[in-house]
Amino acid sequence: MSISDLNVLLVEDDQNVAITLHNMLMEMGVSNVYDATNGVEALDLFHEAPDSISLVICDWNMPEKTGIEVLEEIRRTNDNMPFLMVTARADEASVLKAKECNVSAYICKPFSYDELKKKVNHIIDHWSVCAD
C-alpha cells in the first residue's frame, strides 16, 4: 500500500486543527479524507463502511467520546485497522494506555508536515505487514 491509496478517517474536534490536518493529508496525496468532529460521528462513519477506510487518525482529547474509547470500539471488531493517535500529551501513563489498547502509532501536537508524513509512512510499512 502507498500513501496515494489511503482513505483516511480524520477525527478532530478542534476545527482549526481539523482543517490543518485535512490539508496536510491532501498535500500528502492521500486518495480521500473523511472528516468527523467527534467520536460518535467517527464510529458511525466507520461502521457504515469499514472496508472503505484504511487509516484512522484520531485526537485523544474530545468531548463525548475520547480517542481511547474510539480506539477500543474499533479494536472490538477490527484488530488490524491502522490507528494513529494524535495528542497534546506525551506522559508515560497515556503512552502506556494507548499501547495497551493496541494503537498503531502515536504523534504529539504540534507536528510538522514532515513528521506526520514519516509517521504515516511508518504505519504503512509496519502495520500492513502485521495485517497480512
Place this chain on the structure above:
Amino acid sequence: MRILKGIIKKHGVKKNGCTIIDIFLDLFYNVPPHKKIIFDVLLLSFTVVPFSYYATKNDLFERWYEYTRVYEDWDLDELSCVFISILFVFFVLAQIRLFAILRMHKKLKLVNQKLIEKERNDCRQKRMVALGTMASGLAHEINNALQPALGLGEFVREGLKENKDEKYLAYMNTIMNGVYHARGIVDNVLNYSHEKTLVTEEQWAKAVLLHSLNFCVSLIPSGTQCVWRGLNSIEGSDERLILRCNETGLSQILLNLMKNASDAMGGGGEIDILVDRCQKENDQGEVISTLCIKISDTGRGMDKETMQRIFEPFFTTKDVSKGTGLGLAGVYALVKQHNGKIKVESVPGEGTTFTLLFPVTVKSRVEAQKIINRHSEDN
C-alpha cells in the same frame, strides 16, 4: 488546690506510687513520667543525701536551734528547722531543674529551626508542583493552538519560495522561527513538569559522559574554554561504572549548566568540570557509589535569594529576550528523573559551582559489557 488533687490522682494510681518530688516536678516542670525515676535518684543522691550527711556530721540542726535561741522573739523550734531545711532542698532541686530546662530549651530551639527549614522546603516544593501543573495545562492548550501554524506554515513557505516572493518569504521565515521557538518553550515546560517520558538505560558512565561533554563543548560560545578533569580516575582498570541514564537528557543537563556558566562570565572565561566518584556505606552496610560532577565558573555569582529561586520555572535573571526561565527548572526535573541530586554554591562576584550527583553501580568489565550489549540488542 484542684491542680494538686489532679496530680495526686494521676500519680496515685501508678504502680510506683507518688512521692512529693513527683508532685513538685509535675506541678512546676511537667517532666515525662518515665524520666522521673532518674531525676528522683539523681536529686536524692546529689542533694538530700549529702545534705543530711553534712547536717548530722556537723550537728547542723542543733547548732541552728542554738543559733535561733539567741533571738528570743523568733520563737523557732525544731520543727521549723526541719521545714527550712526542706525549703532549702527544694531550692537546690529547682536550681537543677532550671539547668535542665535551659538545656532542653537549647535543644528545642534547634529542632524548631530544623522544622522551619523543612516547612520552607515543603512550601517551595508545593509551589513548584502547583506551577508545574498550571504550566503543563497551559502547554497542552498552546500545543493545540500551534498545530495550524506549524502544519500549514511550511506550505506557505514552500509556495512563497516557488513564486520567488523574497520579501514575504523573509517574513514567513521569521514567523516559522517564532513557531518553532514556541514549540521549544512548550517542550521545556513539559520536560519540567515530568509530562514527557524519559527512557533511561544502563550505560558505561565514562563513555556517556565523554560523549556528552564533547557534544556540549561544541555548542557553547567559542570564547569560553572548557576543561574537565578526573574522568580517567573514576574507575580502576578492571571495573566499570554503570549509570542508568538517558544520554540526551544528560547532555541537556550539562549543556544548560555550561551555557549558564558561559553567560555568567560574559561569553568568555573558563569552565572547570571535575568528575569524581564518592563512596558511602548505607545503613545496611552496602557500599553506595555516586558519580559526582562539579561544574564551576568564575562568573558574577549570585546572592542567597537568587540561589533559592533558580530552579523555579519562569524565574530568570537574564534579559527577557535571552532567557525563558525554564533552563534550570528543566535541569532540576531531568536530574530528578535520573534519581540524582543537584546542589549549588555561589559567592557573588567570585563564581558559581553546580554539583550533580548520580547513583552508579560498580561492575566488573565482563559484567558491564554484558549489560551494555543487552541494551544495544534491545534497540
